[in-house]
Amino acid sequence: MKGKILFQSLVLCLCCAATSCVDSKYDLSDVDTDDLVVGDEWVAPLGTGTIAVDDVIKVYKVPSVQIDANGYYVARYQGTLQVRKNGFRADNDYEVVASSTISLKDLQGLFDEDFKLSLVDPHLMLESGLNSGTLDCRLDIIGQPASPVSFFTFSPSTPDIWIGPDASSVMTGFTFCRNKELPDAIKDVPENLVLNLWGNRSQVAQLPAGALSDIRYTFEAPLTPAADFEAVTVEHVKEAFDDSFVDYLFSGGTATIYGTVTNEMPFDLTIEMLILDEFGEQLNISFPLQDVKGASGDISFEITAADMPKMMNARNIDFKLHLKGRETAETLKDGETISMKLKLKKTGGISI
Amino acid sequence: MNTTYIKSAKSLLALALLTFIGASASAQQLRTAYFMQNSPARTALNPAFRPERGYVSIPVLGAVNASYTTNGIAVDNILFPKDGKTVTFMDNSVNTESFLNNLNDNNQINADFGTQILSGGWYAGKGFWTVDVSLKGLANVRVPKTMFEFMKRGNSAEGTTYDINDISAYAESYLETGVGYSRPITEKLTVGGKVKVLLGVGSMDANITHMRAVMNDTKWSVTSTGTMSASMKGLVPEMGVDEQGREYISNFDFDSPGVSGFGMGVDLGATYQLTENITLSAAVLDLGFVSWNKSGNTFGEVNGTFDFDGFDLAIGDHVAEGSQSMSDQFNSMKDDFENLFHFTQKASEGRTTRLRSTINIGGEYRMLENKLGFGLLSSTRLYSPKAYTELTVSANYRLIRWFEATLSYSFIHSKFKTYGLALNFTPSWINFFIGSDYMFTKVTPQFLPVSGNATNLYMGISVPLRGKM
Numbered sequence: 001m002k003g004k005i006l007f008q009s010l011v012l013c014l015c016c017a018a019t020s021c022v023d024s025k026y027d028l029s030d031v032d033t034d035d036l037v038v039g040d041e042w043v044a045p046l047g048t049g050t051i052a053v054d055d056v057i058k059v060y061k062v063p064s065v066q067i068d069a070n071g072y073y074v075a076r077y078q079g080t081l082q083v084r085k086n087g088f089r090a091d092n093d094y095e096v097v098a099s100s101t102i103s104l105k106d107l108q109g110l111f112d113e114d115f116k117l118s119l120v121d122p123h124l125m126l127e128s129g130l131n132s133g134t135l136d137c138r139l140d141i142i143g144q145p146a147s148p149v150s151f152f153t154f155s156p157s158t159p160d161i162w163i164g165p166d167a168s169s170v171m172t173g174f175t176f177c178r179n180k181e182l183p184d185a186i187k188d189v190p191e192n193l194v195l196n197l198w199g200n201r202s203q204v205a206q207l208p209a210g211a212l213s214d215i216r217y218t219f220e221a222p223l224t225p226a227a228d229f230e231a232v233t234v235e236h237v238k239e240a241f242d243d244s245f246v247d248y249l250f251s252g253g254t255a256t257i258y259g260t261v262t263n264e265m266p267f268d269l270t271i272e273m274l275i276l277d278e279f280g281e282q283l284n285i286s287f288p289l290q291d292v293k294g295a296s297g298d299i300s301f302e303i304t305a306a307d308m309p310k311m312m313n314a315r316n317i318d319f320k321l322h323l324k325g326r327e328t329a330e331t332l333k334d335g336e337t338i339s340m341k342l343k344l345k346k347t348g349g350i351s352i
Numbered sequence: 353m354n355t356t357y358i359k360s361a362k363s364l365l366a367l368a369l370l371t372f373i374g375a376s377a378s379a380q381q382l383r384t385a386y387f388m389q390n391s392p393a394r395t396a397l398n399p400a401f402r403p404e405r406g407y408v409s410i411p412v413l414g415a416v417n418a419s420y421t422t423n424g425i426a427v428d429n430i431l432f433p434k435d436g437k438t439v440t441f442m443d444n445s446v447n448t449e450s451f452l453n454n455l456n457d458n459n460q461i462n463a464d465f466g467t468q469i470l471s472g473g474w475y476a477g478k479g480f481w482t483v484d485v486s487l488k489g490l491a492n493v494r495v496p497k498t499m500f501e502f503m504k505r506g507n508s509a510e511g512t513t514y515d516i517n518d519i520s521a522y523a524e525s526y527l528e529t530g531v532g533y534s535r536p537i538t539e540k541l542t543v544g545g546k547v548k549v550l551l552g553v554g555s556m557d558a559n560i561t562h563m564r565a566v567m568n569d570t571k572w573s574v575t576s577t578g579t580m581s582a583s584m585k586g587l588v589p590e591m592g593v594d595e596q597g598r599e600y601i602s603n604f605d606f607d608s609p610g611v612s613g614f615g616m617g618v619d620l621g622a623t624y625q626l627t628e629n630i631t632l633s634a635a636v637l638d639l640g641f642v643s644w645n646k647s648g649n650t651f652g653e654v655n656g657t658f659d660f661d662g663f664d665l666a667i668g669d670h671v672a673e674g675s676q677s678m679s680d681q682f683n684s685m686k687d688d689f690e691n692l693f694h695f696t697q698k699a700s701e702g703r704t705t706r707l708r709s710t711i712n713i714g715g716e717y718r719m720l721e722n723k724l725g726f727g728l729l730s731s732t733r734l735y736s737p738k739a740y741t742e743l744t745v746s747a748n749y750r751l752i753r754w755f756e757a758t759l760s761y762s763f764i765h766s767k768f769k770t771y772g773l774a775l776n777f778t779p780s781w782i783n784f785f786i787g788s789d790y791m792f793t794k795v796t797p798q799f800l801p802v803s804g805n806a807t808n809l810y811m812g813i814s815v816p817l818r819g820k821m
Binding site for chain 1: 427428431433434437438439440442443444445448502503504505506507508509567568569570571572660661662663664665666667668669677678679682683793794795796797798799800802
């Protein structure tokens with residue numbers, strides 16, 4: 001009897017066991033954690049960066065660029081037009097009485113790449129010190145792409161001449177001589193600006209001895225970009241992506257870097273973002289150019305799912321800023337900045 | 353289908369052992385056994401119960417039990433099969449909304465284990481005496497749904513706020529020495545009680561009472577508050593220093609364990625034979641406390657804040673002096689986040705914990721000359737912070753004196769996926785008992801129920817003594 005009961009119990013246990021099954025699809029000891037992510041979508045502040053004016057224009061490479069009393073940037077070149085008693089060149093009416101060459105070579109370092117230095121009001125100031133007699137002059141300003149010419153007269157009442165496109169900036173004591181083409185003389189940033197001062201031959205001969213000594217000149221180019229000003233500057237964000245940062249964010253899904261750019265500088269911007277690897281090579285991810293017109297604007301760079309694998313090598317960011325002048329010009333001022341307040345939108349979660 | 357069937361009772365026993373070792377299965381009581389007259393195990397469910405015969409248990413194997421219960425969450429709510437692999441709910445392939453829909457507002461997992469190191473029971477006159485020495489332990493973890501929402505959903509640009517309350521973990525173990533006595537007061541009423549002296553082994557209670565995360569696209573702000581208490585002889589906190597120079601408990605060193613606290617407890621019970629066929633019973637188990645020694649206590653609290661409004665992007669050639677690299681800033685941010693969970697040590701003081709009590713109320717109807725009985729049992733175990741309640745109906749079959757079988761169904765946690773079964777053999781020289789309130793159906797290789805939210809196993813071997821005088 002006992003044996004029979006024990007046998008029946010054993011059968012009962014086996015039946016119970018048979019209704020049980022181990023499902024290895026739920027093996028706690030073999031859980032795959034390769035694709036763990038936190039959250040479906042995250043939006044977070046990414047950071048704030050400020051680009052100083054002396055990063056946008058490389059003033060530290062251009063000693064001639066100075067900050068005036070009002071804080072404005074101005075390129076200033078001063079020198080002397082040495083008057084020759086006997087002109088070395090002459091035509092029917094004029095002979096060259098003085099000449100000088102202004103080296104603008106340092107200006108070529110103002111931006112990283114080729115640029116069009118279209119400024120609103122470059123001007124040339126001549127201080128002759130003429131105290132008797134009269135001299136009708138012609139000044140050839142040989143630059144690139146234009147070589148404008150100005151005509152004026154030195155006299156005791158007009159010893160100092162201001163040549164430029166804009167009368168409003170003329171300093172007291174100078175006689176304004178309008179030359180609208182003067183800005184074109186430096187647009188291509190020539191290495192030199194050559195000044196040849198021609199005097200009326202007959203008047204030169206009649207000038208009392210010592211009446212016209214050396215003529216001091218000052219060439220000033222306030223950094224006031226005109227509408228057709230164009231330049232490119234590249235701002236580096238070194239080590240923007242830490243190894244683990246890359247793993248967290250770029251293992252899958254999509255990522256969008258977006259935000260607001262506040263621009264105090266007198267340029268409109270077109271911003272190009274370049275992602276670089278640790279060797280400085282671009283990652284071949286192209287983003288649409290982002291325009292920021294005026295004082296502020298929004299930008300957005302989406303890294304698509306297809307580009308995410310490339311981001312695994314991301315280390316540095318270059319912001320390539322295409323600068324363009326505005327219709328309403330203002331002069332670049334010390335302390336102005338371009339600031340970026342960037343955010344990050346991540347879909348597909350953060351990998352852990 | 354990659355499924356392996358358990359092929360023998362031996363596997364079942366191995367399963368029981370593994371489950372016990374893993375501290376992830378069955379409760380400190382087997383409700384299915386509540387109405388089994390011959391089982392010594394039932395004295396643990398109601399001290400007024402008296403088995404047919406006295407007993408002396410086999411050391412350590414007198415009553416081994418383990419349980420795993422949840423308030424609804426199951427393994428297949430957390431783990432998912434994917435392309436032949438097992439992935440967690442945090443895998444990117446797991447749909448957020450369908451995952452969250454299967455969670456409760458608060459999700460609690462409880463685990464108990466216990467073993468009688470020594471025990472015995474005998475009749476003396478009308479009374480029935482029991483003595484036992486047992487090791488008991490429990491652990492529970494509670495995670496609110498908002499925590500899972502935080503982990504799965506993320507945030508939006510407009511701003512998302514998570515208020516996460518009461519993330520808690522509790523564990524406790526103690527050695528129990530008890531003396532029980534039951535006695536009929538009248539023909540119908542029997543009462544019993546058990547007095548227990550408790551020697552605390554260890555206790556830990558950690559609680560993040562509130563974590564608030566306010567996140568939008570301009571700022572992430574997270575605050576956390578919480579407390580931690582740990583009581584164990586030889587447990588020494590190791591201190592770390594965060595980047596702001598504050599000390600926090602970074603680890604625990606464990607040295608020279610021993611008795612960490614003392615306590616008392618009682619079990620009280622009664623049975624009342626309402627009619628010849630109907631018996632009612634009730635018991636309150638584990639009313640008591642453990643007072644933990646001050647010298648072994650460690651207290652901590654956390655008041656963490658994490659604010660992040662973005663990195664300082666070092667753009668251009670003229671980076672401000674002292675600027676941190678992005679890598680350093682990122683590491684600092686991670687450190688700041690970890691500060692949310694850094695407990696600073698507080699002054700040590702005495703600590704008392706109450707036992708997790710159980711209330712059992714049952715009724716049985718017997719028929720066919722006591723060969724067949726039907727029972728209904730309500731059992732509530734007072735876990736913190738949530739109680740665990742179960743309602744069990746059982747059919748008890750006593751074909752012969754030395755063999756008894758019970759089949760049960762627990763309404764609240766079985767969900768028509770499982771059932772209970774208990775067998776008690778009492779040949780003249782030994783008593784062997786095995787049972788479960790939630791028989792394994794589909795289980796993980798670690799023997800946790802895949803879709804069920806409770807399982808337990810109870811087994812014991814003892815030597816029967818003589819019966820009632």
